[in-house]
Amino acid sequence: MSDLGANVVILGAGHAGGTAAALLRQYGHTGPISLVGDEPLAPYQRPPLSKAWLKGEADADSLALKPLVFYAEHQIDFRPNTRAVKLRRSDKVVELSDGSTLAYDILILATGARAIKLPVPGADLAGLLELRTAADAEALKAAVGPGKRLAVVGGGYIGLEVAASGRALGAEVVVIERESRLLARVACEALSSFFQGVHESHGVHFEMGASVTGFVGENGHVTGVALADGRTIACDAAVIGVGATPNDELASESGLETARGVVVDLEARTSDPSIFAIGDVAHRPMPIYGRMFRMESVPNALEQAKQAASAITGRPAPAGEVPWQWSDQYDLKLQIAGYAFDTDEVLLRGDPASGKFAVFHLKGDQIQSVEAINSPPEFMMGKQLIGNRKPVSKAKLSDLSVSMKEVVA
Amino acid sequence: MAKITYIEHDGTEHVVDVKTGLTVMEGAVKNNVPGIDADCGGACACATCHVYVDDAWKDKTGESSAMEESMLDFAENVEPNSRLSCQIKVSDDLDGLIVRLPESQH
Numbered sequence: 001m002s003d004l005g006a007n008v009v010i011l012g013a014g015h016a017g018g019t020a021a022a023l024l025r026q027y028g029h030t031g032p033i034s035l036v037g038d039e040p041l042a043p044y045q046r047p048p049l050s051k052a053w054l055k056g057e058a059d060a061d062s063l064a065l066k067p068l069v070f071y072a073e074h075q076i077d078f079r080p081n082t083r084a085v086k087l088r089r090s091d092k093v094v095e096l097s098d099g100s101t102l103a104y105d106i107l108i109l110a111t112g113a114r115a116i117k118l119p120v121p122g123a124d125l126a127g128l129l130e131l132r133t134a135a136d137a138e139a140l141k142a143a144v145g146p147g148k149r150l151a152v153v154g155g156g157y158i159g160l161e162v163a164a165s166g167r168a169l170g171a172e173v174v175v176i177e178r179e180s181r182l183l184a185r186v187a188c189e190a191l192s193s194f195f196q197g198v199h200e201s202h203g204v205h206f207e208m209g210a211s212v213t214g215f216v217g218e219n220g221h222v223t224g225v226a227l228a229d230g231r232t233i234a235c236d237a238a239v240i241g242v243g244a245t246p247n248d249e250l251a252s253e254s255g256l257e258t259a260r261g262v263v264v265d266l267e268a269r270t271s272d273p274s275i276f277a278i279g280d281v282a283h284r285p286m287p288i289y290g291r292m293f294r295m296e297s298v299p300n301a302l303e304q305a306k307q308a309a310s311a312i313t314g315r316p317a318p319a320g321e322v323p324w325q326w327s328d329q330y331d332l333k334l335q336i337a338g339y340a341f342d343t344d345e346v347l348l349r350g351d352p353a354s355g356k357f358a359v360f361h362l363k364g365d366q367i368q369s370v371e372a373i374n375s376p377p378e379f380m381m382g383k384q385l386i387g388n389r390k391p392v393s394k395a396k397l398s399d400l401s402v403s404m405k406e407v408v409a
Numbered sequence: 410m411a412k413i414t415y416i417e418h419d420g421t422e423h424v425v426d427v428k429t430g431l432t433v434m435e436g437a438v439k440n441n442v443p444g445i446d447a448d449c450g451g452a453c454a455c456a457t458c459h460v461y462v463d464d465a466w467k468d469k470t471g472e473s474s475a476m477e478e479s480m481l482d483f484a485e486n487v488e489p490n491s492r493l494s495c496q497i498k499v500s501d502d503l504d505g506l507i508v509r510l511p512e513s514q515h
């Protein structure tokens with residue numbers, strides 16, 4: 001069914017779109033490939049923006065997925081600063097923001113997600129930042145430094161990574177979180193309190209259970225974050241990290257099936273057989289959990305780029321994966337495998353006070369997910385066990401004197 | 410700059426000039442050498458940039474950190490000369506380095 005000469009258009013030049021273009025060539029696709037992105041840069045890695053890059057330990061070259069010359073050398077028509085404004089599926093044409101149109105045989109939607117904006121007064125003040133793009137990161141880097149006061153709205157992974165990098169750069173950091181604990185949507189309580197303790201020991205202040213009612217400013221620039229209890233937290237800049245929403249309007253407006261993300265199958269194909277959707281924008285099946293959901297992670301972007309490129313070039317689909325993600329804060333490496341769906345027990349392995357432990361989320365005697373702090377064996381083994389669904393002994397798993405290899409034996 | 414030879418599991422050789430300061434992983438990924446996935450981009454978080462360092466080069470590529478050892482311990486098809494290529498920094502001393510790639514990174 002595959003046609004290696006098909007005309008492929010990829011909308012979105014992030015991690016997913018860029019990887020799909022490169023894989024298509026690696027898998028022998030000979031037809032035209034266009035890669036349309038609304039940023040000025042060729043595809044780059046976003047994770048370092050809140051970590052190594054922000055701290056000055058990585059430069060633009062090292063962020064780039066491929067050197068710019070790669071795209072020309074591999075006949076990939078990369079179009080920066082360009083956005084798709086309309087998808088005309090009946091003609092298989094995309095209308096672009098520069099007024100031109102692109103025809104396609106196969107379309108890949110890799111349009112990602114955008115940061116949610118807080119609908120409060122003062123949200124348009126200068127100095128209010130978000131962190132999705134390299135340009136956002138440039139603005140943030142300029143705003144943090146010794147003695148600068150940084151407010152971080154949202155105690156999720158991005159907020160906490162920014163807080164850690166902000167401290168490393170000498171800024172005063174306050175994290176403002178609506179819930180009563182950090183990482184409330186994504187991590188268990190043990191992990192929430194562990195991270196709060198670590199950040200506090202590095203001098204980060206927290207305002208928990210605090211709702212932001214607005215931002216105040218002078219001369220158009222933010223000077224404080226107003227809270228529901230009447231207080232104002234003074235700041236020189238504020239980063240808003242309260243989640244993201246998929247850029248699925250192009251799809252929904254053209255009648256593709258969407259559900260907070262573009263609905264796709266195991267090949268990353270949408271309800272239109274000529275159109276794929278990959279990465280943050282896709283609402284995809286995850287067979288090990290028997291459900292569909294949307295993920296915002298690099299491993300997910302890479303996996304779906306593989307799925308789409310394989311389907312387009314007639315390769316067998318990649319073996320089903322265990323979703324995973326990571327976060328670096330201070331000298332902590334957090335590695336998470338799986339998602340804690342349908343769990344009935346949380347099991348701690350190791351002592352959080354040692355700075356090295358893992359939290360396993362179980363459904364009966366099967367592991368659904370693991371959160372590992374500075375514990376690669378627990379992460380690596382946990383990931384395998386999530387994938388192969390092998391039952392584990394809880395007694396062994398919670399006993400540090402039994403190695404992870406023995407747990408599985 | 411160092412000339413690095415990446416040999417795929419099927420024997421296909423890729424000879425690439427890699428800038429000093431990059432990692433052996435980045436040298437492969439940026440030049441589209443297949444066989445090194447490097448899902449995490451060099452954060453030592455995923456063990457998908459596993460390579461076998463040619464014996465003659467084992468000393469020059471240095472020691473692996475405890476984190477790297479620990480990740481490798483649970484990767485597939487590990488050999489005594491296994492390394493995570495994101496943890497090997499390229500220097501002039503590595504000019505001529507040869508690394509072999511495993512059959513799969515997953």
